[in-house]
Amino acid sequence: MPPKAKITRQMILQTVLELTRETGFESVNARSIAGRLRCSTRPIFTCYQNMEELKNEFLTFAYGYYERYVSRYGGGEPVPPCLVLPLSYIQFAQEEPHLFKLLFISDMALDMTEAKDFYREPGNLEKARRFSELTGVEAERAKAIFLDLFLYSHGIAVLTATEKLLFDRKTAEKLTADLLRALIRQADPGWDLPA
Numbered sequence: 303m304p305p306k307a308k309i310t311r312q313m314i315l316q317t318v319l320e321l322t323r324e325t326g327f328e329s330v331n332a333r334s335i336a337g338r339l340r341c342s343t344r345p346i347f348t349c350y351q352n353m354e355e356l357k358n359e360f361l362t363f364a365y366g367y368y369e370r371y372v373s374r375y376g377g378g379e380p381v382p383p384c385l386v387l388p389l390s391y392i393q394f395a396q397e398e399p400h401l402f403k404l405l406f407i408s409d410m411a412l413d414m415t416e417a418k419d420f421y422r423e424p425g426n427l428e429k430a431r432r433f434s435e436l437t438g439v440e441a442e443r444a445k446a447i448f449l450d451l452f453l454y455s456h457g458i459a460v461l462t463a464t465e466k467l468l469f470d471r472k473t474a475e476k477l478t479a480d481l482l483r484a485l486i487r488q489a490d491p492g493w494d495l496p497a
Contacts, residue, residue: 317335318335325400332346364404371398385478389478399462436496438493
């Protein structure tokens with residue numbers, strides 16, 4: 303029976319996460335991982351056939367990290383539920399710029415030639431459905447508003463991650479809430495953010 307591997311896939315993924323958070327994914331390679339783990343590159347290629355396989359698994363791992371970040375967003379401060387996704391996205395770009403760039407700029411799987419293509423991506427239709435419930439806006443109108451809100455928050459987040467713009471949390475919340483109100487009030491002038 304072969305000896306049990308001392309370096310596991312989980313250890314490698316966690317190391318890649320640390321390296322990416324510190325210096326960006328472009329600086330991650332077998333040697334930098336091995337250096338951090340204090341081993342040769344052999345255990346890495348025992349766990350993974352090549353760096354492309356590792357990268358593919360890491361993207362899923364890193365997206366899970368982002369999803370946990372979103373679920374913890376707010377830290378006890380009240381945040382309107384319909385603004386959690388855009389605000390956490392902007393804050394993630396500020397706090398984790400290297401991960402944000404990897405997940406949502408460099409390797410973003412979004413393939414849009416038309417606005418409606420946004421809803422071909424896994425999970426976006428469900429997020430829009432939930433947004434409709436949270437805002438009380440009819441489903442088709444909510445899809446259009448949710449897309450507008452994504453494009454707006456993505457723009458702010460990219461500018462934030464690339465250090466071209468920096469908003470404090472309250473300013474980002476005010477700007478995003480003002481946009482949401484304006485978009486919804488086009489059809490429902492009395493609408494306001496649900497508590």
